[in-house]
Amino acid sequence: MKVVFSSSFVAIASLALxxxxxxxxxxxxxxxxxFPSVVNKDVTFYSAALKRNMTYRVYLPxxxxxxxxxxxxxxxxxxxxxxxxxxxxxxxxxxxxxGFILVMVDGACSYYVNAALNAxxxxxDYLVHDLISDAESRFPILRGRENRAIIGVSMGGFAAVKxxxxxxxxxAFAGGISPAIDVPSRGFSVRRWSQSMRFRxxxxxxxxETRMHSDPFILVKSAxxxxxxxxxxxAGEQEPLLPPIRRFVTLLKxxxxxxxxxxxxxxxxxxxxxxxxxxxxxxxxxxxxxx
Numbered sequence: 001m002k003v004v005f006s007s008s009f010v011a012i013a014s015l016a017l018x019x020x021x022x023x024x025x026x027x028x029x030x031x032x033x034x035f036p037s038v039v040n041k042d043v044t045f046y047s048a049a050l051k052r053n054m055t056y057r058v059y060l061p062x063x064x065x066x067x068x069x070x071x072x073x074x075x076x077x078x079x080x081x082x083x084x085x086x087x088x089x090x091x092x093x094x095x096x097x098x099g100f101i102l103v104m105v106d107g108a109c110s111y112y113v114n115a116a117l118n119a120x121x122x123x124x125d126y127l128v129h130d131l132i133s134d135a136e137s138r139f140p141i142l143r144g145r146e147n148r149a150i151i152g153v154s155m156g157g158f159a160a161v162k163x164x165x166x167x168x169x170x171x172a173f174a175g176g177i178s179p180a181i182d183v184p185s186r187g188f189s190v191r192r193w194s195q196s197m198r199f200r201x202x203x204x205x206x207x208x209e210t211r212m213h214s215d216p217f218i219l220v221k222s223a224x225x226x227x228x229x230x231x232x233x234x235a236g237e238q239e240p241l242l243p244p245i246r247r248f249v250t251l252l253k254x255x256x257x258x259x260x261x262x263x264x265x266x267x268x269x270x271x272x273x274x275x276x277x278x279x280x281x282x283x284x285x286x287x288x289x290x291x
Contacts, residue, residue: 049125076156112159116204151175
């Protein structure tokens, strides 16, 4: 039997689902890793875009002399986790000792976009306007595109690539570690009804302008390769996202983007991502301006 949903029903269900997701309170087990000559700090500030307080975490060198300022890398987590995962499950903090400030950004399950069906969830505005501005006002961070990178895992990897294509004025380097690159192009699935409705609330209905404007497979065809940040993309050889990631990399090659692509044995988890981080950060060191 074919089931037909009215557009009003779908919209209401999408908003209800999104609202219920936002009400979930997770028990946080926090155990940030420590590194020699590196400190971590949590900051809570008011986001004008989200109209509420938000928290982010920073790794930075223990001592920064005089008027010295450092480049920053903004680290985006995956859906269903939190900004704390970067410090809890990886050794990324060690790179602060090499002259970087690492800013771990809370994105809930937003894909770091301004939600199509919930005007209150303006996560892209929160990131590119509120959070970057707050971090640069509190910490010795060099301003300007040439001093700024964005790196993400899974959902965050999607956002890093998408922002590289849509906001090349902001970043000189973008890293997508196991990026969920195909999410906006996924069709409706009865088996994954709740996920499909969440994607609809986030990106808009299939075929809509908001959906297309968030789809890296479409954006890569119109963005200017000469203006796009250097792209570093990785994937685990056993993860289900590898085929769409390979398809996206083929498009990058066809349009002459400047990028590198790597795979390692592993799946879609922090064990694999922690193995991929050193290569990504070493590439960052090679491609971003440092004093």
